[in-house]
Amino acid sequence: MPRMSADQMPSTGLLKGHDSDQDVAEPSMYAPPSAARLEVLPVEEEERLLQAQSMTQVSEKSKPVSWASLPRxxxxxxxxxxxxxxxxxxxxxxxxxxxxxxxxxxxxxxxxxxxxxxxxxxxxxxxxxxxxxxxxxxxxxxxxxxxxxxxxxxxxxxxxxxxxxxxxxxxxxxxxxxxxxxxxxxxxxxxxxxxxxxxxxxxxxxxxxxxxxxxxxxxxxxxxxxxxxxxxxxxxxxxxxxxxxxxxxxxxxxxxxxxxxxxxxxxxxxxxxxxxxxxxxxxPDLGLRIGRWLTRTIFRSDISQDYQALSSDEMDPSTMEMQSPTDEPPTPKLSKVRRKLPFSRIWTANVLFTxxxxxxxxxxxxxxxxxxxxxxxxxxxxxxEQTNNGTNPNxxxxxxxxxxxxxxxxxxxxxxxxxxxxxxxxxxxxxxxxxxxxxxxxxxxxxxxxxxxxxxxxxxxxxxxxxxxxxxxxxxxxxxxxxxxxxxxxxxxxxxxxxxxxxxxxxxxxxxxxxxxxxxxxxxxxxxxxxxxxxxxxxxxxxxxxxxxxxxxxxxxxxxxxxxxxxxxxxxxxxxxxxxVKDGEGHEIWLEGEKEEEEDQGKVQRH
CATH class of the missing domain: 1.20.1250.20 (MFS general substrate transporter like domains)
Incomplete structure (x- = not known):
């Protein structure tokens, strides 16, 4: 496939990164010297991949859920x-x-x-x-x-x-x-x-x-x-x-x-x-602390195993081979303003029917x-007929x-x-x-x-x-x-x-x-x-x-x-x-500013 400089790349298409030294592009005014050379997939291949991904998601949704798959x-x-x-x-x-x-x-x-x-x-x-x-x-x-x-x-x-x-x-x-x-x-x-x-x-x-x-x-x-x-x-x-x-x-x-x-x-x-x-x-929850201490003491095991992703600065180069080329950094979460729906607005038509x-x-x-x-x-x-003594049996x-x-x-x-x-x-x-x-x-x-x-x-x-x-x-x-x-x-x-x-x-x-x-x-x-x-x-x-x-x-x-x-x-x-009765979505009413927060969070996830 012919090489393309960053300024020649089209604005759409699926981009695929490579970690091979031979695919590193020469420095240009649009890309930093250390940037990896990217390939552009043909439009037909992109559509096939999107279609396959969509079919996979539909297939997963159509599968019945088992008891073993329940979280928490x-x-x-x-x-x-x-x-x-x-x-x-x-x-x-x-x-x-x-x-x-x-x-x-x-x-x-x-x-x-x-x-x-x-x-x-x-x-x-x-x-x-x-x-x-x-x-x-x-x-x-x-x-x-x-x-x-x-x-x-x-x-x-x-x-x-x-x-x-x-x-x-x-x-x-x-x-x-x-x-x-x-x-x-x-x-x-x-x-x-x-x-x-x-x-x-x-x-x-x-x-x-x-x-x-x-x-x-x-x-x-x-x-x-x-x-x-x-x-x-x-x-x-x-x-x-x-x-x-x-x-x-x-x-x-x-x-x-x-x-x-x-x-x-x-x-x-x-x-x-x-x-x-x-x-x-x-x-902090004192009851949970006592419960975990009792678990560690009785069963000699630690049930509180908290894992969190390492930042890119903390990654060990020796573990880079375990990382998939398509892995993405964790999406940052925007802090949300807590909003409370007034009690008088709870009474929607679906709530009343339900x-x-x-x-x-x-x-x-x-x-x-x-x-x-x-x-x-x-x-x-x-x-x-079952009584002969003249009393009322009932x-x-x-x-x-x-x-x-x-x-x-x-x-x-x-x-x-x-x-x-x-x-x-x-x-x-x-x-x-x-x-x-x-x-x-x-x-x-x-x-x-x-x-x-x-x-x-x-x-x-x-x-x-x-x-x-x-x-x-x-x-x-x-x-x-x-x-x-x-x-x-x-x-x-x-x-x-x-x-x-x-x-x-x-x-x-x-x-x-x-x-x-x-x-x-x-x-x-x-x-x-x-x-x-x-x-x-x-x-x-x-x-x-x-x-x-x-x-x-x-x-x-x-x-x-x-x-x-x-x-x-x-x-x-x-x-x-x-x-x-109808099945709702659990979020029928959107308060002021919530739509904007959702859109901002969606943009962060896409980037």
Whole structure:
């Protein structure tokens, strides 16, 4: 190829540098004497290279992301552990809550107990609703940050669990549940941290799946743990029958274990989690220092290996052979002015639509978790033909003595399952959920996209809720009032739960991603997730209160499906609301000067 001097080179084209002595150009008025001779690639070759590069990038984007490729697995693991401890606590008490409430008021009818269970659920989420936005704002505040807010949430939930376990009346239990909810704003802050740790959108579907997947692990372990540990003096009299405090507080032990998990998670988070707030991530963290010192002491290894590029003056000539001819010096980063979007400008159309769909989704999903264990605990209906003493065998259900069921829609009673079997039925939720999340969700979500999978999943909820009350009509191997049992019953339970959990598996990660991407400006990301948790908490407060009341009304009227079919209608409205949601970019509003900064940074990167 003929040599060209610097002043003869065209203004366009890909330039290729060489380090051979034979390619060094003679000094000219346009180039320094030490400059390397450059070659010009033909236009056709340049176009082929650009096309190949573009095809490579498209190919890389079209490849599904694997779990192994997720960045910052250490930080995601700590957040996962912190998230796991909370559903362990919440689902553990569901397996025995009906019976703990019964111990407070032995003579109360089942309709009252079911309403009290809804109030306990609403106390936690109602308090969350009142404080979630505050915790979101605190997480955005430079004097607090994300990490400290999550620590407060874990410790507060642990204290609330201890208080609930040692409660001796419904009012005291309600107070401790409200305290635990008021101090817990974690889920919104955790989602904020994940979005800041995982910046690349191609990893978000996997990263945001971790929180609901962890929830399903808690749903598996928590109910089983609660069912086994509840009332140990009555369940295992040979082991705990002589322990006085377990007799006085029969439901304290599972709450002590749950609080232990929460306090352990708080310790791990304190020692290992890095602050992700932009203004705080580089500030000293005493907890991290202690954690790294413990790691070095126990494992005799240094986990803090920080690498940085050497300047050109510090490079050793002996290492130059390891450098590629196409390597470029690191791009200097321009310092950015921190700008804050006013709170009044958060409310864009997409934010409102997304919050509305999220409110409706959280309402019926949270209510299902509350009503499901109440339905499993509700006594079975006893036909009058089975009683000969003239008494009303269904007095606890609140139906009149002359009540007679007449399907298709008028019948009453639940399944009368004891705590251990309730734990099993609740654990099925987790087993089905985590199986779908590991095997089905990544592939289908990748093919369909976030919005499409979200909208389709919403269509399954109404069907699941419609079918739930029919479980009390499934033939069983036991006669009422004994607990329902038999293979046909458990197969039916699994089918109904598969429908509900499939919908939940796709809907919950998608709504977390959609809320994150609906954020109009990065400076209010914590506030947006706090608002999202407020909307969720409000829905999970109103839903259980209203529908548990309707459940009690349905029991008294002899229509156990009343609340379930109302919830199916509620879910249908939610599916319609999902049609208006779109996937945003996370930066819909640009403040003054930001466009210019982006353009300046782009120019620096190009040069």
């Amino acid at each position: 697995k250490d930080q995601l693991l700590i957040l996962t552990l912190a998230r796991l401890s909370e559903p362990l606590t919440q689902t553990s008490l569901q397996s025995y809550m009906f019976y703990q409430l019964r111990s407070f008021s032995p003579s109360a009818p089942d309709s009252t107990i079911s309403y009290q269970a809804g109030m306990l659920q609403a106390a936690f989420t109602g308090a969350q609703f009142c404080t979630a936005l505050i915790w979101g704002r605190m997480a955005d505040w430079e004097q607090m940050g994300r990490k400290r807010v999550i620590l407060v949430g874990l410790l507060g939930t642990g204290i609330g669990a201890l208080g609930f376990g040692f409660s001796n009346s419904f009012a005291v239990a309600l107070l401790w549940r409200a305290l635990g909810g008021a101090l817990n704003g974690n889920i919104g802050v955790m989602r904020t941290m994940i979005s800041e740790i995982i910046r690349d959108k191609k990893y978000q579907s996997r990263a945001f799946l971790l929180l609901p997947m962890t929830f399903n692990v808690g749903v598996i372990v928590g109910p089983i743990l609660g069912g086994l540990l509840a009332d140990p003096a009555g369940s295992y009299p040979s082991l705990f029958g002589s322990v006085a405090w377990l007799k006085q507080w029969p439901y304290a032990l599972p709450n002590i274990v749950s609080a232990g998990f929460l306090f352990l998670s708080a310790m791990v988070l304190l020692l290992g989690l890095e602050e992700s707030h932009e203004a705080l991530k580089d500030k 919050f509305t769909a999220h409110f409706l989704l959280a309402g019926h999903v949270g209510t299902f978790n509350s009503l499901w264990f109440v339905f499993l605990s509700t006594p079975r209906y006893v036909p009058h 007095s606890s259900l609140g139906v009149p003595p002359d009540y007679r069921p007449h399907p298709l829609f008028s019948w009453t009673g639940g399944l009368a399952l004891p705590p251990a079997k309730i734990g099993t039925a609740l654990a099925i939720l987790g087993v089905v959920g985590i199986s779908l999340q590991l095997l089905l969700y990544p592939k289908i979500s990748f093919r369909l996209g976030t919005v499409t999978s979200f909208r389709l999943s919403l269509c399954f909820f109404p069907l699941a809720y419609f079918l739930v009350p029919f479980l009390s009509l499934v033939p069983t191997t036991s006669t009422s009032p004994a607990a329902a049992s038999g293979p046909l019953l458990w197969v039916s339970i699994v089918i109904v739960l598969c429908i509900q959990v499939t919908a939940r598996t796709f809907a919950l990660p998608a709504t977390a991603i959609l809320i994150n991407n609906a954020c109009p400006h990065p400076s209010v990301l914590g506030s947006v997730h706090g608002l999202g948790q407020s909307a969720s908490s409000a829905a999970r407060t109103i839903g259980p209160l209203v529908l548990s009341y309707l459940y009690g009304v349905g029991l008294r009227k002899g229509v156990v499906g009343l609340s379930w079919w109302c919830m199916a209608g509620f879910a249908t409205i939610g599916a319609m609301a999902g049609l208006f």
